[in-house]
Amino acid sequence: MSSTEKKNNFWRMIRIITAAPVLAMAALIVLWLARREVFSGVPQFWALIGCLGILPLLAYPLQRFSPRFQNQGRAGQRTLAMIYAFCGYLLSCLICVLTEASRNIWMFCLEYLLCGLGILVFNKVFHLKISGHICGIIGPMVLLVQNNLPAAILVGFIILLLVATASLKINRHTIPQMIGGGIVPLISFGILLLLFRNCLKIICYSC
Numbered sequence: 001m002s003s004t005e006k007k008n009n010f011w012r013m014i015r016i017i018t019a020a021p022v023l024a025m026a027a028l029i030v031l032w033l034a035r036r037e038v039f040s041g042v043p044q045f046w047a048l049i050g051c052l053g054i055l056p057l058l059a060y061p062l063q064r065f066s067p068r069f070q071n072q073g074r075a076g077q078r079t080l081a082m083i084y085a086f087c088g089y090l091l092s093c094l095i096c097v098l099t100e101a102s103r104n105i106w107m108f109c110l111e112y113l114l115c116g117l118g119i120l121v122f123n124k125v126f127h128l129k130i131s132g133h134i135c136g137i138i139g140p141m142v143l144l145v146q147n148n149l150p151a152a153i154l155v156g157f158i159i160l161l162l163v164a165t166a167s168l169k170i171n172r173h174t175i176p177q178m179i180g181g182g183i184v185p186l187i188s189f190g191i192l193l194l195l196f197r198n199c200l201k202i203i204c205y206s207c
Contacts, residue, residue, distance in 0.1 A: 007169070008169070008170055011165070011166035011169045011170050012166070012170060014162050014166040015163060015166050015167070015172065018137065018159055018162070019133070019136065020056070020133060020135065020136025020139075021053045021054070021056040021136075022053070022057075023136050023137060024053050024136070024140060025052065025053035026140070027108075027143060027144055028045065028049055030144060030149065031104075031147060031149075032045050034149055035147055035148070038105055039105065040102070040105075041099070043099070044099040044101065044105070047092075047095045047099070048092055051088040051091045051092040051095060051109075052089070052092055052109075055084055055087065055091070056081060056084050058084060059077070059083070059085070060077060063076060063077050066080060082119060082120055082123070085132075089112045089116045090113065093109050093113055104146075106196075107143065107146065107192055108143050110192055111139055111143055111185065111188055112139065114191065114192065115135050115184055115185050115188050118135075118184040119132045119135060119181075122184075128180070129173075130180030130181045131180065131181030131182075133163055133167065133173070133181065134163065134167075134181030135181040135184050135185050137156060137160050137163060138156070138181075139185035139188070139189075141156030141160075142186065164178055
């Protein structure tokens with residue numbers, strides 16, 4: 001194996017271990033360890049791990065069993081992953097309803113739902129490829145900061161630099177695509193702040 005191939009494999013591994021579902025689970029674990037009081041209990045925590053982490057990851061091994069996507073290569077894998085992820089985000093909001101989630105958990109799940117919707121709309125409706133990977137870094141970073149965990153800024157920034165470098169090295173995304181992926185979670189977060197301030201207080205339970 002040449003040195004170039006080894007470097008490319010390294011950058012691919014960086015992208016694999018920082019995939020959006022992996023970081024979603026990591027953020028939930030950090031939130032559980034640091035601010036357990038925002039969860040209604042252990043079942044809610046594990047249900048969200050399943051919805052935001054495990055379910056989206058299942059798209060990759062299950063692609064081979066999907067007649068519509070099994071022969072579409074990376075493009076089919078990406079589409080199937082977005083579908084599984086969006087279904088997981090919808091289910092996470094259902095979990096919020098069923099478990100009388102706190103405002104913090106509602107914010108967490110709705111942020112993922114809006115981001116997933118944004119990624120789907122830009123990629124499949126407007127045919128503008130933006131980076132879901134970068135979106136999956138900025139989103140949990142902002143959510144952890146909102147939960148009074150400012151160290152997430154430093155960790156998130158380091159992960160962001162590594163993933164951006166990896167994406168450029170292996171030609172997975174361009175700089176504009178990554179910028180687009182970073183803007184989506186910020187806009188989603190801003191929208192949610194306005195909504196919670198005005199109307200979602202009716203259905204949310206305070207911590």
